[in-house]
Amino acid sequence: MTAVTTAGIRVPKAAELVAATIRRQIITGELLEDHLLPSESALMEQFHVSRPTLREAFRILESESLITVRRGVHGGARVQIPNGDVAARYVGYVLEYRGTTMADVYRARAEVEAPLARLVATSATPENIARLEECLAKAEAHLDEPSAFIVHDEEFHRLMAELADNQTLAVMLDMMYHIVGTARRRYALNVDQTQTRKETVEVHRSHVRLVDLIRRGRPDLVHRLWVKHLDEATRHYLEGPLATTVVEMMS
Structure with missing residues (x-):
């Protein structure tokens, strides 16, 4: 034995x-x-x-x-109940240690977030659409305040993740927005404010079109618009005066 x-x-x-x-x-x-x-x-x-x-x-x-x-x-x-902030901070440390680039983070965000719009559109309810419209109204009130607009813009993206009813994707996005949000706020402080307002208005219009397509029940068009929106955001911020790595961004 x-x-x-x-x-x-x-x-x-x-x-x-x-x-x-x-x-x-x-x-x-x-x-x-x-x-x-x-x-x-x-x-x-x-x-x-x-x-x-x-x-x-x-x-x-x-x-x-x-x-x-x-x-x-x-x-x-x-x-204290568990929340994504703790996980986000730790993931940030890991990415910093590995010398991860901001390009890597933005591309990952686009890949994770892109499927959400179709999920939201295929299961949209009047209540969900009302919540999206309320979020848009808050953002519209701050079109002349880029830093404040960014807060409501992130709220819109997080709401999309919530309404997609996929907790795993929502948590993953929360972790990424811990870094992406910092990048966007730094970007807003380092570019011409006239240019920033123009970009803010374009982002808001894209969100308005998205909600309109969700309301009309067009999931394929919703997905196509959201992918384009995320790709443009990735290209736009990576071409701006941003730090190239996560450790530079978070330091």
Whole structure:
């Protein structure tokens, strides 16, 4: 009979097991956002661990941005729900370390985002169209303020991802917009403002045409317009006065 070996098997530390239990309660919705966790004494009794072990578990969860801990008499650990910002920052670090170019990021964004428009158009509802129109109205109010317009423009793109009802694509785009948004804001500060307004108006018109095609139920034309829009945006910003790599952009 062959003996079973345990060599190389790592037994999780008690703090990791405590963190895993609380993490699971957060991501399954058992613990809601801003929920105050029980006192340290109560948690120590619940998990049968020491105070140092519990605090190590807290540090693990804090590093994952799943809780915030305030020390003192009125302190405690509060729940934070997972969001894309943490993942986006880490992906940004990886891309910086690898010397990734902005051209690479923009092309990846176009490839990921292009299919969304067809998905939105094929499942459009009056409520979804109303939300897109509301987003357009907010952007239109800031055509003379490029930096403010960019915020609403990104909101429009994120809304498209949400309405496509594909969470994986939405999360991937959130990570990319952490970088692309920085690039666009820097671009707006480094070009002639008259030229920037002209470009802003063109972007807005493209979005208006897109929503009109979605309303008319033309998914093929929607897809074609969105691909063209993304390709033009990629070419436009890469020809501008931007840093060439992610590390230059984020520094």
